[in-house]
Amino acid sequence: MKIDDPESAKKAGDLFGYPLMIKSKRLAYDGRGNAVAKTEEEISSAVQSKIFASVNNLELHHNTFLVSSIHANDQELAVIVARGRDKSILCYPVVETIHRENICHIVKAPANVPLKIRKLATNVAYKAVSSLEGAGVFAVELFLTEDGQILLNEVAPRPHNSGHHTIESCFTSQYEQHLRAILGLQLGDPSMKTQAAIMYNILGEDEVATNLTGLICYRLSCLQGEPGFLLAHQLIGRALGISGATVHWYDKPEMRKQRKMGHITIVGPSMAIVETRLKFMLNEELLNGDTSVTPRVGIIMGSDSDLPVMKDAARILNMFDIPYEVRIVSAHRTPDIMFSYASSAGERGIQVVIAGAGGAAHLPGMVAALTPLPVIGVPVRASSLDGLDSLLSIVQMPRGVPVATVAINNATNAGLLAVRMLGVGDADLQARMSQYLEDTKNDVLVKAKKLEKDGWETYLNS
């Protein structure tokens, strides 16, 4: 809503019945020229003081303000949309933007919202940009309300902070896309080439005025002990040790509190892994940025009596250097734990679940019903029925909820199948799986040769 004076803002507030975000129409960016008014009284003071001060003393009557209502639990999303000179439009994946004091702090790509919300957000962004003139990259900022509505917040007709992650995470960065668009070239593929990315803004921590240029001077300033630069330096130092992290330092001559001085993008095979890497980066005490601890495979079993069988899956994962966790989770004895384990596994970075159980082996099927992750079932031979009971319990799943079932007690194959699944998105892992097959073949050839040479009796007795 556009308003021209505090009186109109008040009317807008009455209309919405929510706190208002008041933005200067001119010179408002990175939190400058933005103010929140929670009460009627705050509207005119917000307009006259905060915005007034931050837009370089523009006279109030020369300025125009935009007002939108804020709902406390709204999530903020954004979509970078590119439009070519031929009016072709391509949308980047929907991201979640996390703000602090009206300044973008973190961007998560893709946003962790249901697919139908992503489609809706993309649709709104597409329509917003379609309704405007011009070629180039546009950033469309959106609110996701608690009841699942998408509200248009604002459109920035330029490359944007919410698209910085595209430099490392997408086939075409927003900057290349912008050039393609304005030069009349074909637009590039906006999709992500990595599973997940987080962009972290390096914000000025302190009022430090310098006329430094370049990283060398920046490092010198750290040695001189200027607190804002020192903090940034420490953060960058930790980022350099994080797998998948790229540092962008903008070389701004002055550091002001909350000024964007640079950003760090971290990419990785899952949002959970990228989040763990971010935590390492932000926490000095953790070791060397080593993030290999995030388990990618969950090995679960109904009882510790299954462990002598299930250990074989762990051995295979050790052999392939895949981080995993081992847990006892019983569908019958600890159904609550099973529920929370299965429903949180994906968020925690688990990519494949290997579930083994004996007897009435409901664990793999129930877990498969609770998570979209692939589940591999291992029928464990319990004391009676030779494992046929477990096999049938696991393999006879109803349509719609598949469990990849291996042979009775064959947890080795469950481990190998998990490695193959992970290998689909990991060329190095797939190459190691090919090598494993080659080694298996060679083992057999050596045995065949020995049998041929020695004869079966010597072979058996040797």
Ligand SMILES: Nc1cncn1[C@@H]1O[C@H](COP(=O)(O)O)[C@@H](O)[C@H]1O
């Ligand atoms: N189906 C099932 C549910 N909870 C445990 N089980 C299975 O029951 C078998 C016997 O468990 P226990 O040795 O603890 O009696 C184990 O194979 C275990 O997976």
